Amino acid sequence: MRWPKGLDGLCYGGDWNPEQWPEPVWRHDLALMRQAGVNLVTVGVFAWARLEPEPGRFTFDWLDRILDAAYEAGIRVNLATPTASPPPWFSLRHPEALPVTAEGVRLTHGSRDTYCVAAPAYRAAAARVADALARRYASHPALAMWHVHNEYATDCYCDDVAAAFRRWLRDRHGGLSALNAAWGTAFWGQQYHHWDQVLPPRATRYLPNPHQLLDFRRFLSDELRAAFREQRDLLRAAAPDVPITTNAVFGDWVPVDHRDWANDMDLVSLDAYPEGEEAEEQTAFLGDLARHWAGGRSWLLMEQAPGALRHGGAWVRTVPGQMARLSLSHVARGSRGVMFFQWRASAAGAEQFHPAMVPHAGEHAPIFAEVRDLGAMLPRLAEADAGEVSAQVAIAWDAGSWWALRAPHLPSPDVEYLAALRRAHRWLWRSGVTADFADLGVDLSRYRLVLVPSHFLVDDRQAASVRRYVERGGHLVVWYFSGVADANGHVRLGGVPGAFRDVLGVRVQEWRPLPPGGTVALDDGTLATTWCELVELAGAEVVLRYAEGQLADRPAVTRNRYGAGSAWYVSARLADAAYDRVLAAVSAAAGVGPVVAGLPSGVEVVRRADGVHSWLFVLNHTDRAVRVPVTGWELLSDQSVSGVLMVEPDGVAVIRQENDGVDGRAHGRVPGD
Numbered sequence: 001m002r003w004p005k006g007l008d009g010l011c012y013g014g015d016w017n018p019e020q021w022p023e024p025v026w027r028h029d030l031a032l033m034r035q036a037g038v039n040l041v042t043v044g045v046f047a048w049a050r051l052e053p054e055p056g057r058f059t060f061d062w063l064d065r066i067l068d069a070a071y072e073a074g075i076r077v078n079l080a081t082p083t084a085s086p087p088p089w090f091s092l093r094h095p096e097a098l099p100v101t102a103e104g105v106r107l108t109h110g111s112r113d114t115y116c117v118a119a120p121a122y123r124a125a126a127a128r129v130a131d132a133l134a135r136r137y138a139s140h141p142a143l144a145m146w147h148v149h150n151e152y153a154t155d156c157y158c159d160d161v162a163a164a165f166r167r168w169l170r171d172r173h174g175g176l177s178a179l180n181a182a183w184g185t186a187f188w189g190q191q192y193h194h195w196d197q198v199l200p201p202r203a204t205r206y207l208p209n210p211h212q213l214l215d216f217r218r219f220l221s222d223e224l225r226a227a228f229r230e231q232r233d234l235l236r237a238a239a240p241d242v243p244i245t246t247n248a249v250f251g252d253w254v255p256v257d258h259r260d261w262a263n264d265m266d267l268v269s270l271d272a273y274p275e276g277e278e279a280e281e282q283t284a285f286l287g288d289l290a291r292h293w294a295g296g297r298s299w300l301l302m303e304q305a306p307g308a309l310r311h312g313g314a315w316v317r318t319v320p321g322q323m324a325r326l327s328l329s330h331v332a333r334g335s336r337g338v339m340f341f342q343w344r345a346s347a348a349g350a351e352q353f354h355p356a357m358v359p360h361a362g363e364h365a366p367i368f369a370e371v372r373d374l375g376a377m378l379p380r381l382a383e384a385d386a387g388e389v390s391a392q393v394a395i396a397w398d399a400g401s402w403w404a405l406r407a408p409h410l411p412s413p414d415v416e417y418l419a420a421l422r423r424a425h426r427w428l429w430r431s432g433v434t435a436d437f438a439d440l441g442v443d444l445s446r447y448r449l450v451l452v453p454s455h456f457l458v459d460d461r462q463a464a465s466v467r468r469y470v471e472r473g474g475h476l477v478v479w480y481f482s483g484v485a486d487a488n489g490h491v492r493l494g495g496v497p498g499a500f501r502d503v504l505g506v507r508v509q510e511w512r513p514l515p516p517g518g519t520v521a522l523d524d525g526t527l528a529t530t531w532c533e534l535v536e537l538a539g540a541e542v543v544l545r546y547a548e549g550q551l552a553d554r555p556a557v558t559r560n561r562y563g564a565g566s567a568w569y570v571s572a573r574l575a576d577a578a579y580d581r582v583l584a585a586v587s588a589a590a591g592v593g594p595v596v597a598g599l600p601s602g603v604e605v606v607r608r609a610d611g612v613h614s615w616l617f618v619l620n621h622t623d624r625a626v627r628v629p630v631t632g633w634e635l636l637s638d639q640s641v642s643g644v645l646m647v648e649p650d651g652v653a654v655i656r657q658e659n660d661g662v663d664g665r666a667h668g669r670v671p672g673d
């Protein structure tokens with residue numbers, strides 16, 4: 001990871017779009033930024049039409065003045081390439097570079113993100129504007145980092161995409177017969193006899209080929225990534241000392257494998273927009289994911305909405321203080337700063353009602369006071385960035401499984417990957433346990449417990465790694481619909497959970513999804529809902545049984561001793577009480593506990609530690625003051641704490657402790673313990 005040039009502490013700021021305002025507002029903005037402690041602004045994200053008003057003619061004077069003014073004000077610039085929003089002239093000149101939907105509709109300019117990433121004209125124009133920016137600003141003293149594009153996530157089904165998809169498929173599969181095998185085209189007579197017959201998964205009559213869907217999603221990730229790399233290479237050549245990122249957005253609509261992309265970036269950055277209820281837990285989930293993408297190291301929160309959350313389509317002001325708590329949750333989880341979308345609320349345009357650090361009402365509105373307070377807090381926390389987050393538990397993360405389970409042909413709509421992941425993460429969060437996300441293929445031995453929710457695709461390397469982990473004493477929980485298929489999405493024969501059958505000591509004979517609203521009692525009085533299975537024991541012991549219906553007396557949850565470890569299988573979608581009980585039992589068996597014991601749910605605690613110190617982040621999301629047993633130095637109040645610290649409702653605290661092997665000890669599993 002490389003850090004923004006010229007910035008030592010944590011980054012603080014947001015997207016600044018001065019091109020939407022007359023110049024006197026720029027000066028006022030910079031004065032307010034200084035008041036608020038802002039040190040980094042993202043500039044130019046959607047400024048292509050302004051920068052290049054006609055093909056090949058660049059107008060940099062206004063951007064020169066912005067960068068100069070920012071520099072004079074002591075504020076650094078995260079300079080964006082504007083390629084997420086091509087100018088209208090571009091689409092009129094290159095109509096073939098407008099995206100085509102799966103249904104064959106060609107879209108028109110008028111919003112943003114309306115381009116085809118595989119269109120040669122788009123790629124050339126994007127490279128040209130990125131190169132022009134690189135040459136112009138490579139040595140500008142305000143330049144701290146490059147922000148390529150904005151939230152790569154678009155798709156297209158046009159002929160250029162078809163050609164690029166075929167090239168990608170040749171690379172991945174080799175010949176046409178390997179492709180036919182990988183896609184199972186013997187089914188429904190889909191054999192391809194010539195490469196020209198192979199297409200993106202355009203709208204078709206009935207269920208599409210799931211292997212084609214999966215490969216297309218993988219292809220999109222790689223194609224978008226190639227477009228990113230082209231710009232990155234130009235920027236890097238012009239300014240080798242300036243780090244490069246692109247802001248990652250996360251959601252079911254985003255065909256990007258961020259963990260994989262991280263290898264191409266100097267610095268991983270995340271846009272986090274939790275929605276509706278449970279914003280705290282969603283924030284933690286996203287922050288933990290970003291840390292995983294960053295290989296466990298620091299990353300940067302590039303965007304969030306200041307002081308408001310989206311509920312459905314509308315933005316709703318959050319309680320005062322929540323903005324700081326959510327921001328510090330990101331810092332606790334490895335973010336080296338706090339950035340927002342956006343600095344000043346736009347008076348016009350599609351996002352005119354989006355919250356901002358400076359709202360329409362101006363700097364006297366309460367949100368700006370919160371912005372200033374947060375800006376005053378962050379410099380006090382900078383030292384904590386030396387610490388790494390340590391987690392006892394890993395949740396398996398696998399982009400392939402996520403994408404494969406988006407397909408429309410599954411045996412139940414309830415095998416939802418993200419929902420399963422969120423649930424496991426939420427349970428840990430509510431229990432005060434810090435989680436990492438991890439790829440199952442890596443060495444898992446530092447974790448006491450590994451949770452594997454609905455990991456549909458498992459390749460042989462991942463299966464072997466899991467086996468090794470349990471054999472050597474690890475604890476594993478696997479949920480239904482895991483290990484079902486290989487990397488191409490072909491079912492592993494002989495009964496699920498195919499790839500994990502030996503470790504789990506069970507064989508599933510049949511799936512028995514329940515009708516909507518259906519439940520089945522378990523023998524401890526708790527319930528299973530929507531998904532059940534007919535499980536045959538093959539070495540495992542029974543932890544819970546189904547207690548009624550056709551599955552009465554059959555195993556529902558099992559545990560298998562395997563080598564020095566244990567592996568649990570959860571064959572049903574458990575209702576909350578059952579889920580809770582099973583995970584509590586598993587955690588106890590694995591010796592997993594909260595970072596600080598005895599705190600009420602809703603008090604978030606994360607520890608970061610280096611060899612010498614540790615930093616305990618305490619975020620009180622509840623409406624009651626909480627007593628935290630801790631000794632050390634509280635950084636925000638700059639006071640010592642001995643024995644106990646009261647944290648007010650909605651309050652935050654960060655306590656530095658000596659890493660003396662007790663309070664600040666590393667919390668991963670010590671090999672052999």
Ligand code: GAL
Nearest residue numbers: 150151249271273303341354
């Ligand atoms: C982000 C995007 C920003 C802005 C924001 C609104 O996804 O990068 O430009 O649109 O959403 O929440």
Ligand code: ZN
Nearest residue numbers: 116156158161
């Ligand atoms: Zn296209």
